[in-house]
Amino acid sequence: MTKNESLLLLMAKKVGNAVKKMAGEEKKKKWSWYTPLMAAASDAISRRISSVDFVLDLRDARIPLSSECELLKRLSSSSSSRRIVVLNKVDLASRSYVKFLNFLQGQVRALRKSEPERHTITMMLVGIPNVGKSALANSLHQIGRISAAEKGKLKHAVVSPLPGETKGICSLKVASHPNIYVLDTPGILPPQIIDADVCAKLALTGAFNDSLAGEKALAEFLLAVLNLSYEYQKWEKLSTDAPPPSRTDDNVALHHGSFENRNSKGVSTDHTKDCVVLSVRKSLFEVASSFRGNLQDEDELLRLIQAEFVVLREAFNLPTKPEEETDHKVAVKLLNLFRTGRLGHHTLDSIPINLENDLP
Numbered sequence: 001m002t003k004n005e006s007l008l009l010l011m012a013k014k015v016g017n018a019v020k021k022m023a024g025e026e027k028k029k030k031w032s033w034y035t036p037l038m039a040a041a042s043d044a045i046s047r048r049i050s051s052v053d054f055v056l057d058l059r060d061a062r063i064p065l066s067s068e069c070e071l072l073k074r075l076s077s078s079s080s081s082r083r084i085v086v087l088n089k090v091d092l093a094s095r096s097y098v099k100f101l102n103f104l105q106g107q108v109r110a111l112r113k114s115e116p117e118r119h120t121i122t123m124m125l126v127g128i129p130n131v132g133k134s135a136l137a138n139s140l141h142q143i144g145r146i147s148a149a150e151k152g153k154l155k156h157a158v159v160s161p162l163p164g165e166t167k168g169i170c171s172l173k174v175a176s177h178p179n180i181y182v183l184d185t186p187g188i189l190p191p192q193i194i195d196a197d198v199c200a201k202l203a204l205t206g207a208f209n210d211s212l213a214g215e216k217a218l219a220e221f222l223l224a225v226l227n228l229s230y231e232y233q234k235w236e237k238l239s240t241d242a243p244p245p246s247r248t249d250d251n252v253a254l255h256h257g258s259f260e261n262r263n264s265k266g267v268s269t270d271h272t273k274d275c276v277v278l279s280v281r282k283s284l285f286e287v288a289s290s291f292r293g294n295l296q297d298e299d300e301l302l303r304l305i306q307a308e309f310v311v312l313r314e315a316f317n318l319p320t321k322p323e324e325e326t327d328h329k330v331a332v333k334l335l336n337l338f339r340t341g342r343l344g345h346h347t348l349d350s351i352p353i354n355l356e357n358d359l360p
């Protein structure tokens with residue numbers, strides 16, 4: 001492990017331990033991420049899992065190992081359904097992965113071939129909160145055929161940037177002949193998470209309510225990631241008229257359309273080319289590249305992060321006082337940029353080389 005990685009791990013553990021403490025795992029259940037609703041959903045998933053043909057095990061491509069759903073790990077030995085690992089949010093990760101929908105289409109075809117009399121196929125989407133299950137459920141109509149008349153009547157799952165949006169198992173028909181049903185499920189986390197660094201990564205990528213870690217602590221952790229991965233160095237040549245670099249691998253192209261934010265009037269609200277985004281990137285580049293301290297020393301790194309908070313107030317056009325309130329707003333805005341891919345692409349888990357080829 002490099003010195004940068006060890007320092008990042010140390011910082012992740014601090015954030016993760018704070019999250020665990022706040023969640024008060026055993027004592028103060030009201031703060032726990034494992035709500036009664038989640039417990040009920042876990043039971044419902046456990047009961048229905050053996051009756052579906054495919055289980056789509058959704059992971060966040062930025063944390064493909066840390067986002068593994070513990071419940072599925074436990075159930076997979078007893079369930080006969082085909083389990084397919086799906087990496088979602090590939091457009092936010094720094095690695096590219098093979099196309100998933102073609103693969104799923106192939107699996108459906110293979111099932112029909114082996115059982116030609118079959119009229120119905122079911123698949124269940126399972127994963128941690130906010131990983132994109134509902135968004136994926138809404139795009140799965142691409143794997144089969146459906147008449148135009150039926151298409152207009154299809155139900156859609158509600159997608160939200162906040163975790164915990166889906167409250168119960170919801171069945172969506174996505175294709176006819178054969179009928180394909182997708183079961184969208186609530187996000188599931190285990191009652192306890194042992195590794196504090198896993199906890200921190202889940203918090204940063206949005207699997208918990210941000211108030212558990214606190215937005216400021218999460219934004220500080222994010223800045224540590226950016227500084228120690230030297231991501232900011234890519235922002236050296238930013239000019240106000242050049243759009244930030246965007247990724248176009250196949251898998252991403254498929255998801256990009258659905259993730260362009262639009263308001264209720266259909267007007268694009270994707271601010272990727274905003275002067276605010278450019279100004280944030282430029283400010284972070286200027287402060288980090290002119291910093292003369294030793295980034296591998298925790299105190300020095302925290303000093304840089306503090307300096308970055310100061311320039312970010314201006315980049316986000318926020319008043320400088322009161323400091324605490326402004327820093328909170330800076331943190332919220334920065335996390336939002338990160339989670340919508342406007343601060344570059346990141347893979348936070350280190351993936352052992354022998355596992356690389358096994359990931360889809």
Ligand SMILES: Nc1nc2c(ncn2[C@@H]2O[C@H](COP(=O)(O)OP(=O)(O)OP(=O)(O)O)[C@@H](O)[C@H]2O)c(=O)[nH]1
Binds near residue numbers: 091255
């Ligand atoms: N950039 C990007 N954003 C995505 C992708 N998939 C989902 N999202 C966004 O991630 C957020 C969560 O998506 P949902 O589909 O509601 O997540 P979920 O897993 O159903 O969440 P819960 O119902 O809370 O468990 C939303 O803001 C989506 O727009 C993706 O592939 N790329």
Ligand SMILES: [Mg+2]
Binds near residue numbers: 134157165186187
């Ligand atoms: Mg959902």
